[in-house]
Every structure is written in structure tokens, then in C-alpha cells.
Amino acid sequence: MSLINVTNLTFSYDGSYDNIFETVSFQIDTDWKLGFTGRNGRGKTTFLNLLLGKYEYRGTISATVNFEYFPFEVTDEQSNTIEVIESIYPDYLHWQMMRELSLLRVLADVLYRPFATLSKGEQTKVLLAALFLKENSFLLIDEPTNHLDMNARKIVSDYLRSKRGFILVSHDRAFLDNCVDHILSINKTNIEIQKGNFSSWWENKKMQDQFELAENEKLRKDITRLSTAAKRTANWSDKVEKTKLGTKNSGLRPDRGYIGHKSAKMMKRAKAVEARQQSAMEEKSKLLKNIENSERLKISPLSFHADRLIELEKVSIFYGEKTACAGVSFIIEQGDRIALYGKNGSGKSSIMKLIGGENITYTGTFRKASQLTISYVSQDTSHLRGNLTGYARENDIDESLFKAILRKLDFSRIQFDKDLSAFSGGQKKKVLIAKSLCEQAHLYIWDEPLNFIDVISRMQIEELLLAYSPTILFVEHDREFCKNIATKIFEL
Known part of the structure; x- marks a missing residue:
């Protein structure tokens, strides 16, 4: 076990005014099986490329392991598959490769066929097998399911469940639930890690969102009530202060010391109410930053005259x-x-x-x-x-x-x-x-x-x-x- 430490990571692409990541900090155990989730365009692949050292960034990423990225680029697909594997990992042991292919239910004869003749699913499985031959590496697996049918997804998910030490980008809920033990979620304002699979993370997120929405509504009502109270108390203070001058033609001299004391006390109360209002506004500003907007979509299907x-x-x-x-x-x-x-x-x-x-x-x-x-x-x-x-x-x-x-x-x-x-x-x-x-x-x-x-x-x-x-x-x-x-x- 070793740790990957990300501290104050800030990154934006050249020419862009918006940071994709801003002062992001977290820690990863290299034994974890992390599912990486987040909406399209949030920067999942960008983050993997930062781990690989492809871009300059501010902050630090420290690790004592090498990073390997899937999918590998295959430059010559007309080569036999065994030659493709050798180009990825020249020092592999043949028996280990056969073991990995067996776990992925890939027949050994694919090694001696041109890589281009393999189905997309077979290609994915072969490259995953080559990936897991690499020792002392933390594996970055970017959307392996896109060319897999449902049966192949189950096989690959079971295969990954038997492994450890990877970040897996996937949007398939059942696939993630079967093979990860932590979720790395890229949110609107931060990146966070939570133990469990996708379903447990999603339930926790829904509960957190519901709590924040309820708290936000409570604070909104408090702010309105406190704002009204502060104005009312301040108005009372002004009225009391004016009585220092006395009533015109009354012939009575007001007790200015008593009135001034009363006015100051009411003003102090108004200030206290304003302070509580400001505190409530600050608490409110911390909420709802990572709630995902998922408004309902609409469609307009036509009705046909026959069934x-x-x-x-x-x-x-x-x-x-x-x-x-x-x-x-x-x-x-x-x-x-x-x-x-x-x-x-x-x-x-x-x-x-x-x-x-x-x-x-x-x-x-x-x-x-x-x-x-x-x-x-x-x-x-x-x-x-x-x-x-x-x-x-x-x-x-x-x-x-x-x-x-x-x-x-x-x-x-x-x-x-x-x-x-x-x-x-x-x-x-x-x-x-x-x-x-x-x-x-x-x-x-x-x-x-x-x-x-x-x-x-x-x-x-x-x-x-x-x-x-x-x-x-x-x-x-x-x-x-x-x-x-x-x-x-x-x-x-």
C-alpha cells in the first residue's frame, strides 16, 4: 500500500478563463478500486492526464507508483496480437498473459491473429489483460465498456472485481457496483472520495442534497424574518431617540439619560439581529454548490392511426x-x-x-x-x-x-x-x-x-x-x- 496525494491542484487549458480544477486536495490509497464519476465535460479524462504528467498545473501530485493509462494506443493493427502485447509490455511472462486471457474468457488463438481482425470486445479484453501484467503501477482505466456488449461487461466487471489499484471511469451503474470499493466523484466545485460502490454513493448524495435543500429553505425564512425584525427594532430606536426633544408646547422636560439608554439598548438589539442575519446568509452561501441540476426533459411523440x-x-x-x-x-x-x-x-x-x-x-x-x-x-x-x-x-x-x-x-x-x-x-x-x-x-x-x-x-x-x-x-x-x-x- 502507498498513497497518492493531490494538494491544491489548480488547472485550466491555455486560452481558457475558467479553471477546470481549483485548489483541489485529496488522498488515494493505491489498493483502492475507485469508480470515477461525474457529468460530461467536468474533467475526468483531464484529471487522468494530469496524473500522467501530460499538462502543467499548479499545486502538487505526489506518488510512489507509476501510472498506466487504458486504452493503449495501437499504432499497427495489422500486427499479430502477441506483437501488440510485446510493444506495450516487452518483459511480460507468457504464462501470466495466458492466465489473464483465461480470466477474461478470451481464447489463446487471438494472440496469433492480426489485432485488426479481433472484435472490439476482444481488443478491449486483450488490452486490459496487458494492462494488468504491469507491476507496481496504478492503473487509469478510461471507459472500457463502450465497445462491450452486456455479457462482456459482466465478464470484465467480474475480472476487475478480482483486481485492485485502479481508477475506473465508467457510467454503467451495474458495472461500477460490481467491481469498485470507493467512488471518486468530480462535482461542480470539488472532487471527493467516498467508500462504497456507486449505488451507496448515489443514495448518500441524494440524502445530502435533500438536507441542504431543507436547510437552505430554513435559512431563507430565517433571513427574511431577521431582516424584518432588524428594521422594526431600528425604527423603534429612532422613535425613542426623537423623544429626547420632548413634545412641543408640553412644558415637560424629558429624561434624556433614560431615553438615550433605552435607545442604545434597542440599537444594540438591532445590531445583534443584523449579525444573526449575516451569519445565516453566510451559512446559506455554503449550501447547494454541488447539487446537480437535472431538470425534466420533454419529448413530443406522435400518435399513429394503427397499432x-x-x-x-x-x-x-x-x-x-x-x-x-x-x-x-x-x-x-x-x-x-x-x-x-x-x-x-x-x-x-x-x-x-x-x-x-x-x-x-x-x-x-x-x-x-x-x-x-x-x-x-x-x-x-x-x-x-x-x-x-x-x-x-x-x-x-x-x-x-x-x-x-x-x-x-x-x-x-x-x-x-x-x-x-x-x-x-x-x-x-x-x-x-x-x-x-x-x-x-x-x-x-x-x-x-x-x-x-x-x-x-x-x-x-x-x-x-x-x-x-x-x-x-x-x-x-x-x-x-x-x-x-x-x-x-x-x-x-
Whole structure:
């Protein structure tokens, strides 16, 4: 066991006026298994890069271990996998590598195949195995689940549970709950560490937020009451002070000493009330700084004149001589929320593209109701360029509504002026989802919509789908999301 100490860490990118981190301090035990959570754009990957020494910063980061980052960059994917491993860790022992691959349920023959021929899931597992061969290293694992199907996520999560000494960035709640023992949360104003898994951290956060909201309301009422009392006491003091002069033509001489004493006493009371008011205001200012704004999202699904929207009967899809999927049969009816399951490469995206209207070669029977309006969210975000205003115009959606949805998904106004190509992976996916939420449709088709998207935004999207019940066909490997949303499951 050793410690990683972060003291007064302050960092901002060149040319930026806003600090991503400001005087952040905390301590990490290198035996911990830390889940790293926080909303998109808060700086999770930036913090990992600071640990790796990639940027200059103010403050100190001290550690007696080396840091290793996942995913590794593979420069030559045409090399055999065993050569890729050797380029990452030349001194590895073969038997240790075989042990790690066995734990990850990867067959040994992948070592002698070109790395490019491995599925994305196999590539992820091989690189994780290579990562855990490194001794005396603290491992920084950045979103390993994005190319894993649900079954592979369970395997990798079980694998990580048997390890120790890492920070894991993931937005999959079930995945985190299974394999971490601490949560490192990047909040609006600080970074904090809490023992436990994601679910226990989230429950504690909700209780803390509720306490702060109640305390804030109590202090708000106290401040109003004290402000009124201070003004009333000060007015009484002024009135008493004026009686020193006596009543005109009364012929009576007031006791100025007594009146002055009474006035001073009342003024002192007013000052005490003002001091209590100031103290309450200072206490109030300490609250609500880390409460996440997760306003309710809205969607405007269209009602269709018939129940049956889509029918596939023994559909097979082809790309040249390659068969993407074969003999697929299912029906989509109005009100269905259908999760499409299947291993990576089983043809889920191909089915969705066919239904979405792309020109795809297929056999079998495919029926789509006439005049059916579909809103489609693709896996791919690489085409995003330009600014949000131009994107809204190109896609014929209401710019004000589009930006309002992004604000609810935790976009800052500064983000609105940036080029979409500079957005983080999660922010790009939010752009596609916000576009879909602006579109009135009979059927929504979302292909892995939650890749890279933070947990709180996932919960917002869940609440939306449960509240409005649009007809939706989706592919998603987040087990918790599927459990909460799907009314039907079709497995390829």
C-alpha cells in the first residue's frame, strides 16, 4: 500500500478563463478500486492526464507508483496480437498473459491473429489483460465498456472485481457496483472520495442534497424574518431617540439619560439581529454548490392511426457476400419500448438502419406502415462539425428548444460557441439525443445512445422515456437502463 496525494491542484487549458480544477486536495490509497464519476465535460479524462504528467498545473501530485493509462494506443493493427502485447509490455511472462486471457474468457488463438481482425470486445479484453501484467503501477482505466456488449461487461466487471489499484471511469451503474470499493466523484466545485460502490454513493448524495435543500429553505425564512425584525427594532430606536426633544408646547422636560439608554439598548438589539442575519446568509452561501441540476426533459411523440408500425419476417441482411444477420422476425407496435439484444456483430445496427430507411440489401419480408415518421440516433458521432446553431438549421429543428434541452443535459453556455468536433464523446451523443427529442415522430430508433453519457443524464433520459412512453426501439448495453425501460426484449 502507498498513497497518492493531490494538494491544491489548480488547472485550466491555455486560452481558457475558467479553471477546470481549483485548489483541489485529496488522498488515494493505491489498493483502492475507485469508480470515477461525474457529468460530461467536468474533467475526468483531464484529471487522468494530469496524473500522467501530460499538462502543467499548479499545486502538487505526489506518488510512489507509476501510472498506466487504458486504452493503449495501437499504432499497427495489422500486427499479430502477441506483437501488440510485446510493444506495450516487452518483459511480460507468457504464462501470466495466458492466465489473464483465461480470466477474461478470451481464447489463446487471438494472440496469433492480426489485432485488426479481433472484435472490439476482444481488443478491449486483450488490452486490459496487458494492462494488468504491469507491476507496481496504478492503473487509469478510461471507459472500457463502450465497445462491450452486456455479457462482456459482466465478464470484465467480474475480472476487475478480482483486481485492485485502479481508477475506473465508467457510467454503467451495474458495472461500477460490481467491481469498485470507493467512488471518486468530480462535482461542480470539488472532487471527493467516498467508500462504497456507486449505488451507496448515489443514495448518500441524494440524502445530502435533500438536507441542504431543507436547510437552505430554513435559512431563507430565517433571513427574511431577521431582516424584518432588524428594521422594526431600528425604527423603534429612532422613535425613542426623537423623544429626547420632548413634545412641543408640553412644558415637560424629558429624561434624556433614560431615553438615550433605552435607545442604545434597542440599537444594540438591532445590531445583534443584523449579525444573526449575516451569519445565516453566510451559512446559506455554503449550501447547494454541488447539487446537480437535472431538470425534466420533454419529448413530443406522435400518435399513429394503427397499432402495428413495423413487421420483420425471416429478414436476412447482407453486405456483399457477408451476412450481417439471418432469419430475424419481430413486430413493433405502438407504445412498445423494445430493447434489441445480441452480441457485438450480430446485426443489431443493421436491423435498425433497415428500419430507419437506409438502402440495405436484405431478403425476407419487411413491412413499414405508410407515412410513418422515424427519429434516428446513430452510434456514429464522427460527422459532427460546425456550431450548434448551424447544426440546428441543417437538421430543421427549433434552435431555442434544441439548446434548452442541451442546457438541461448540463451544457454550459460557453459550450454553445465551440465547434462540435471539439466536444467530448458524451457531449456529442447528447447533441444527437437532443436533436431526436426536438423531432416529433411515431417511432424513435436509438442505437447505443448512452455511450460516453454520464450517469445523471442517463437517469434524466430514463425518467423521460417512462413519463412520455414513446414507441422506441433501442440497442443499449447498460443493464440498469434496459431493466428500467424495456417493455419487450428481442434477442438476435
